[in-house]
Amino acid sequence: PTTMPDKAVDDAMESAVGAHFSGLRLEALRLPAPSGPSSPSSSTSAGAAAALANGLAHAHADVASPSSLRQPFVIGVSGGTASGKTTVCDMIIQQLHDHRVVLVNQDSFYRGLTAEESASAQDYNFDHPDAFDTEQLLECMGQLKRALPVNVPIYDFKNHRRCSERFRKVNASDVIILEGILVFHDQRVRNLMDMKIFVDTDADIRLARRIRRDTVERGRDVSSVLDQYGRFVKPAFDDFVLPSKKYADVIIPRGGDNHVAIDLIVQHIRTKLGMHDLCKVFRNVFVVQSTFQIRGMHTLIRDRDITTPDFVFYSDRLIRLVVEHGLGHLPFTEKQIITPTGSVYTGVDFCKKLCGVSIVRSGESMENALRACCKGIKIGKILIHRVGDNGQQLIYHKLPMDIDERHVLLLDPVLGTGNSANQAIDLLRRKGVAEERIIFLTLISAPEGIQCVCTRFPKLKLVTSEIDTGLSEEFRVIPGLGEYGDRYFGTDN
Numbered sequence: 001p002t003t004m005p006d007k008a009v010d011d012a013m014e015s016a017v018g019a020h021f022s023g024l025r026l027e028a029l030r031l032p033a034p035s036g037p038s039s040p041s042s043s044t045s046a047g048a049a050a051a052l053a054n055g056l057a058h059a060h061a062d063v064a065s066p067s068s069l070r071q072p073f074v075i076g077v078s079g080g081t082a083s084g085k086t087t088v089c090d091m092i093i094q095q096l097h098d099h100r101v102v103l104v105n106q107d108s109f110y111r112g113l114t115a116e117e118s119a120s121a122q123d124y125n126f127d128h129p130d131a132f133d134t135e136q137l138l139e140c141m142g143q144l145k146r147a148l149p150v151n152v153p154i155y156d157f158k159n160h161r162r163c164s165e166r167f168r169k170v171n172a173s174d175v176i177i178l179e180g181i182l183v184f185h186d187q188r189v190r191n192l193m194d195m196k197i198f199v200d201t202d203a204d205i206r207l208a209r210r211i212r213r214d215t216v217e218r219g220r221d222v223s224s225v226l227d228q229y230g231r232f233v234k235p236a237f238d239d240f241v242l243p244s245k246k247y248a249d250v251i252i253p254r255g256g257d258n259h260v261a262i263d264l265i266v267q268h269i270r271t272k273l274g275m276h277d278l279c280k281v282f283r284n285v286f287v288v289q290s291t292f293q294i295r296g297m298h299t300l301i302r303d304r305d306i307t308t309p310d311f312v313f314y315s316d317r318l319i320r321l322v323v324e325h326g327l328g329h330l331p332f333t334e335k336q337i338i339t340p341t342g343s344v345y346t347g348v349d350f351c352k353k354l355c356g357v358s359i360v361r362s363g364e365s366m367e368n369a370l371r372a373c374c375k376g377i378k379i380g381k382i383l384i385h386r387v388g389d390n391g392q393q394l395i396y397h398k399l400p401m402d403i404d405e406r407h408v409l410l411l412d413p414v415l416g417t418g419n420s421a422n423q424a425i426d427l428l429r430r431k432g433v434a435e436e437r438i439i440f441l442t443l444i445s446a447p448e449g450i451q452c453v454c455t456r457f458p459k460l461k462l463v464t465s466e467i468d469t470g471l472s473e474e475f476r477v478i479p480g481l482g483e484y485g486d487r488y489f490g491t492d493n
């Protein structure tokens, strides 16, 4: 038998700490972590957040504080007049239907003409950068980036004026799309953008659209449209819009007709949104791609009113996904086989030398999923006392003899301060396991724990299904799911 006998392990641990683990509540084991070089040094969550901010600032110069970790994704969409920017934006918004997306038009920031200018509006250059109140645009975008709601002005194209009493209230969201002919002109505006798209449509098609739109929607006649086009729109396009094309990350030929380009862009945005900012800071953190199924399962297991059987059922489903994802990080070798049709299939062979190690007791809930994926896998155990006990935190371990030759899947469903994980990883390292051969699998993680583990062990891989907001003063993950072990093994009240 390749699996370690659980009964023997349980018995050994029973004698080590005087309790049977698979069903009992271990009060002594759920005390806060001590302060020290590998754990947040303050006893408050604010302190932990500050420690995190320091750590992150150190790890990545662009990240200044935890609040900046949750900034919305800003997309700039530019292009000549009537190029189809609005259509492209609408298509992106429709396809991102499961995210909160807001559209901000640069047009809303037209300064509006004075009475004097209005009298000769045909001589006003609406296509020059000075026609826009860029300072106000920056202020509004800055607010939205800080996840605060803003009042965006409403511009009336027929009267060339702002509606003085009315505003459009724009709420904080996951994605902000800023659209307009000159949104790439000002460097400060460009700097706000995570992605820049230029909609590139032939000039004759744009002119035809512009004539139709301005006569039908904006109350103008054809000759005034052509006059404005020749005097202002075309020169400004050549002088300001076209030169800003070079700043674009993506250029979409044919605008809204280009479904392939828009699909690709939406896919990219989805990946970026699914990727928590901590994944950008720590390249060794992997969050299982979120789906409604995964969100639904998290909603169930985090609900304090769920029954134990349901908690176990949905935890098991989630654990299985995390385990499968983690196994995907193991190395592989190429393998060719012959299919029943006599054809050659070039695939891969699974990595052979691996084992699991669960952090008792919650980690044991992940063993079945690992066994279900890797037939006969050896699984070792580590028991850690969460509070400093005269420095003796590691209470018990039983690991495969040849663990130094194996890839290790470390199992613990909750990563809080990171203290337990660091103790376990330290032990694995002392047993000769290479850091890059450790894959730590967990269901929910606190940012503080991620920072703690990933700073100390930058070469291991950490796979989690969700990253939570932070830690409470009692070092519990918030919003979290309570005492995982008690809920899974039915030892809660």
Ligand SMILES: Nc1nc2c(ncn2[C@@H]2O[C@H](COP(=O)(O)OP(=O)(O)OP(=O)(O)O)[C@@H](O)[C@H]2O)c(=O)[nH]1
Pocket: 079, 080, 081, 082, 083, 084, 085, 086, 087, 107, 110, 126, 127, 156, 157, 158, 159, 160, 161, 180, 181, 228, 233
């Ligand atoms: N005559 C006139 N033109 C204006 C006024 N305000 C803005 N414009 C024109 O509006 C244009 C800006 O809007 P566009 O970018 O063409 O409109 P859009 O709906 O975003 O374009 P697409 O979605 O790309 O089709 C500029 O070319 C200006 O010339 C105004 O008060 N009077």
Ligand SMILES: O=P(O)(O)OC[C@H]1O[C@H](OP(=O)(O)OP(=O)(O)O)[C@H](O)[C@@H]1O
Pocket: 026, 029, 030, 031, 033, 359, 360, 361, 362, 363, 386, 412, 413, 414, 415, 416, 417, 418, 419, 420, 421, 449, 475, 483, 484, 485, 486
């Ligand atoms: O990152 P940390 O702050 O160290 O916290 C995480 C630890 O806390 C939980 O175990 P718990 O102590 O509740 O024991 P249990 O596994 O017996 O439920 C969890 O399973 C981790 O082992």
